[in-house]
Amino acid sequence: GAVVSQHPSRVICKSGTSVKIECRSLDFQATTMFWYRQFPKQSLMLMATSNEGSKATYEQGVEKDKFLINHASLTLSTLTVTSAHPEDSSFYICSASLSGRKFEQYFGPGTRLTVT
Amino acid sequence: AQKITQTQPGMFVQEKEAVTLDCTYDTSDPSYGLFWYKQPSSGEMIFLIYQGSYDQQNATEGRYSLNFQKARKSANLVISASQLGDSAMYFCAMISNYGQNFVFGPGTRLSVLP
Numbered sequence: 001g002a003v004v005s006q007h008p009s010r011v012i013c014k015s016g017t018s019v020k021i022e023c024r025s026l027d028f029q030a031t032t033m034f035w036y037r038q039f040p041k042q043s044l045m046l047m048a049t050s051n052e053g054s055k056a057t058y059e060q061g062v063e064k065d066k067f068l069i070n071h072a073s074l075t076l077s078t079l080t081v082t083s084a085h086p087e088d089s090s091f092y093i094c095s096a097s098l099s100g101r102k103f104e105q106y107f108g109p110g111t112r113l114t115v116t
Numbered sequence: 117a118q119k120i121t122q123t124q125p126g127m128f129v130q131e132k133e134a135v136t137l138d139c140t141y142d143t144s145d146p147s148y149g150l151f152w153y154k155q156p157s158s159g160e161m162i163f164l165i166y167q168g169s170y171d172q173q174n175a176t177e178g179r180y181s182l183n184f185q186k187a188r189k190s191a192n193l194v195i196s197a198s199q200l201g202d203s204a205m206y207f208c209a210m211i212s213n214y215g216q217n218f219v220f221g222p223g224t225r226l227s228v229l230p
Contacts, residue, residue: 106163
């Protein structure tokens with residue numbers, strides 16, 4: 001149980017375009033989803049916390065207008081990277097929580113974004 | 117501020133031997149939790165083991181055990197009988213501030229040699 005999927009697993013886009021990444025909890029309802037970013041050979045950095053039906057809470061230094069997060073249902077959250085630039089190329093990982101607590105996070109497989 | 121330190125960027129171990137991955141942490145919160153995750157080359161984060169700050173005994177999960185030394189603020193992961201499939205990045209993480217802060221360490225790359 002507690003499976004989280006992400007789509008796409010890999011995406012290549014051109015500078016200036018937008019790309020949407022989906023995070024789904026497949027067999028449970030996630031009140032809270034988290035979005036992380038991981039640069040090569042570095043650790044995961046929390047970008048934002050997304051609660052179903054409300055606005056996401058962004059970590060300091062993360063641009064809200066650039067990384068749009070929508071948590072429209074208890075099983076789906078989306079991250080849209082707007083006007084992508086090469087420096088946005090990274091590995092984006094989502095996690096979902098049954099209880100809303102960071103204590104219990106189930107991670108998705110990640111999405112590798114390359115902006116050319 | 118909460119911080120996780122993993123001083124070993126890379127480790128090598130011979131297959132079937134035990135290995136210890138170091139993790140030290142810093143927090144002023146009296147209640148916190150410590151996690152270890154494995155990240156293989158495919159990228160997914162795999163939960164391995166959890167230790168609560170008030171747990172009296174060290175956590176164990178199969179071949180994984182957590183050597184928790186609260187006074188020294190260390191939470192080392194011990195993997196016994198290493199297998200080739202254990203080769204991966206390993207991240208220590210901490211949750212604190214009543215669940216508000218969740219931070220990962222920089223990771224240790226473990227390579228298991230045949």
